[in-house]
Amino acid sequence: MTKKKAVVVLSGGLDSTTILYMAKRQDFEVYALTFDYGQRHKVEIEHAKKLAKNIVKEHKILELGLNQIAGSSLTSDLKMSYFDAANQIEEKIYNTYVPFRNGIFLSFAIAYAESIGADTLFMGPNKNDYHHYPDCRPDFYKHFENAANIGTKFASEGGRFKIETPLINMYKPEIIKLGLSLGVDYSQTFSCYDPDANGHACGKCISCNVRISSFTEAGFCDPIDYQAKPKE
C-alpha cells in the first residue's frame, strides 16, 4: 500500500525534530522542509540535514530572504532580547520574533505539500512559544488550515488538508520526555539563536535558556556543549 505523504517543517531544534519522529511513527512518508531565511543561526540547517537523513523521503531547503523585511534581531544586527528572569513579562513579544514568520513558513509548506500531493503538514509550535510569539497560537493554525482548504487544489477534494500541531498544548520538558521515548537523539538538535563561528550554542540567549531549563525540569542531561560550559 502506498504510504500517505506528510510535510514536516524542520528547523533542527527540539520541537521540530520531535514532530519529525512523530510523523515517522505514524507511518507517513515524510518530506522535510527547512528554511534558509537569513537567520543568524544558519548552522541549524546543517543539524536539520543530519536529523532528516535516513528518515525522510526528501529534504527540501528553501531560500526565503526574510532579512528583506525589517524588524527582527534574528535576521539583522539588531541587539537581541535576552531572557530576564527578574523582569519577565508574561505576554512580552521578544525582538527575536520575525514578523509573521510562521505564516510565511506555513504558506510555503502548504505550497510544497500541494505540489507533491501531501495532505498533511506537521509543525511544532508549543506552549513555551505561545506567549512570546503570536504566530504560535492554536487558532492561528486553524485559520491557516481553513485557508489551505479553500485556496488550493484540495478545495475540490472535500477540504482534506490537515495542519497537525501535536505539541501545541505541551511545554518543552514534556516534549523532551516524549522525544526520548520515540528515540530522538537530542545531541544532534540545535536551538541557539546566537552561536559562535564554530557553531557552538551560546547558552545565554532566550532559546538556550529555555532549552537548558527544560532539560533540567525533565530530569535529563542536555547532551550538547555550550560555549559557557567547556567540555571537560
Place this chain on the structure above:
Amino acid sequence: MTKKKAVVVLSGGLDSTTILYMAKRQDFEVYALTFDYGQRHKVEIEHAKKLAKNIVKEHKILELGLNQIAGSSLTSDLKMSYFDAANQIEEKIYNTYVPFRNGIFLSFAIAYAESIGADTLFMGPNKNDYHHYPDCRPDFYKHFENAANIGTKFASEGGRFKIETPLINMYKPEIIKLGLSLGVDYSQTFSCYDPDANGHACGKCISCNVRISSFTEAGFCDPIDYQAKPKE
C-alpha cells in the same frame, strides 16, 4: 495629521494597478510590494516600478524563488495552458496556477505591513480569477485576515488588521471602467504571461486573452501593443 499606511500588492497588471489608485484615492500613505518570484513574465516588475513611482511612499521588490517549488508553468518550462473557448471548463484550474502563490504573497505582505505598522493591506483578486485560481476566493482572504489578527503584533491591538479586496465581486470590464475613472493609465500596465524577449505581450495566453476581451467588453481600446498586432 499623519496619514494611515496601507500595503498594496502590486504586480503591474490591470487589477493591482487599479487598487493602487483606489488606495491612493482613499488617502492612504501607500507602500507597494512587488514579488520577483521566478515568473516567466518578470518584465511585469519594470511596469510595476513605473506605475508606483510618484504615487507610493516606498516600493519594495521582494525576491521569493517560488520556482523552488514545482507545479506551475508560470515558474518553469512546463507548457502553458492556453485558453480554449471551445472546451472551456468553468472550474478548471490552469497550469499557470502557482501552488498557494497568493497565500505566500499575503504572508509576506502581512509581514511587511507589520514591520512598517500598516494595518491595511490591499490585494486585487476578482471574479475573472475566481474559478481558475482557488487562492482568489473571498473566504480565503477572510481566513488570512483572521490569521493576521491572531498571529501578529496586531493581536494586542484589538485585531484591527484589514485585508481589503475591493475588486472581489467585479469582472475585469467593470474594473477597467473604474480604473479609467480614477485616472489609471493602462498603457503602463502589463498582463501577459508569455512575453517575447523585448517585453511585448503575446496576445494569446490566458491572461492576454482575458485582458483583450475585457477591454472590448468595456468599450475601450486596450492601449498596449501585442506581438500578433504589429504597430501600424
